[in-house]
Amino acid sequence: METGIHELTAGFALDVLDADERWAYEAHLEECERCRAELTSFWETTEALAIATSGPAPSLDLRGRILTAARVERQVVVPLEPRRRRLAPVLGAAAAIAAVVALAVGLWATQLSGDLDDARLALERERQAAAVLADPNARTIALETGDGRLVVEDGGRAVLVLDGLGPAPEGKTYELWIFEGENASPAGLFSGRDGLDWVGLDGAVDAGDVVAVTIEDAGGVEVSANDPIVESAPV
Structure with missing residues (x-):
């Protein structure tokens, strides 16, 4: 326990x-x-x-x-x-x-x-x-970059839990990504906050995928040229 x-x-x-x-x-x-x-x-x-x-x-x-x-x-x-x-x-x-x-x-x-x-x-x-975080069968994946964890249900729904990321800089946003090998798909935007934060991903996270976060201009992008500031271990 x-x-x-x-x-x-x-x-x-x-x-x-x-x-x-x-x-x-x-x-x-x-x-x-x-x-x-x-x-x-x-x-x-x-x-x-x-x-x-x-x-x-x-x-x-x-x-x-x-x-x-x-x-x-x-x-x-x-x-x-x-x-x-x-x-x-x-x-x-x-x-x-x-x-x-x-x-x-x-x-x-x-x-x-x-x-x-x-x-x-x-x-x-x-x-x-909340439903994903409360699922007793969900898996917890460690982050290789950043503080927090990734929680993934069997069906692929996922929540990224972050600790201390803070709000995005003025005029910027945080963008979520799901990496399948070298291919990255945008998975949502969030503004961030002080302390603990959690955000659900748009799209399913499958075995072997990596979830990452970048800082982008407000509105986000379809293809990022920025290095991730948060990155999970492979699911």
Whole structure:
């Protein structure tokens, strides 16, 4: 169990683990800072996207209070109680506060831009990524360049989990690629973010393929002349 216990984060967040897996993961979570951070980040992203697809834009007064709360929240560190039964409430409260702040600011920005279609598309991609990460039969592939991992389902759906990549430079975007031998196919664009990030690939990843990320001009390219900044081992 310990070897693959880090891979249970998505399943725990989605409440799809069996009783033994959940007990083992909760016990592990008390000792693993990486998994606590990944779990909180997972909850923040999915809940923020879920609510960002509907509802009215906040007033200027509410926006000010939201942003103030966000600045305060970044300074708060929530310690874990030593008893396992206290773990879920403590993490749940911290994630709920962070998620409310994130989703409210995200909703405000989305309403101002009028880009709800993009928000719904992003939500659907997050749902698909969550399904892959929660699949107990999915394989985990190490990265040869960059920090993180590649998770691939038997059917070829794949999610790239990245740690510390950060947002793309201004005027640039990150582009995903699936390499089949020397042939590279574009597999989606993403803007990146601080801390943990995960993004689903457009297209199936087959045995022997390599997944990579390059930095491109906004809008992406069909053929890249840039060296990958992230590259997986062969699947």
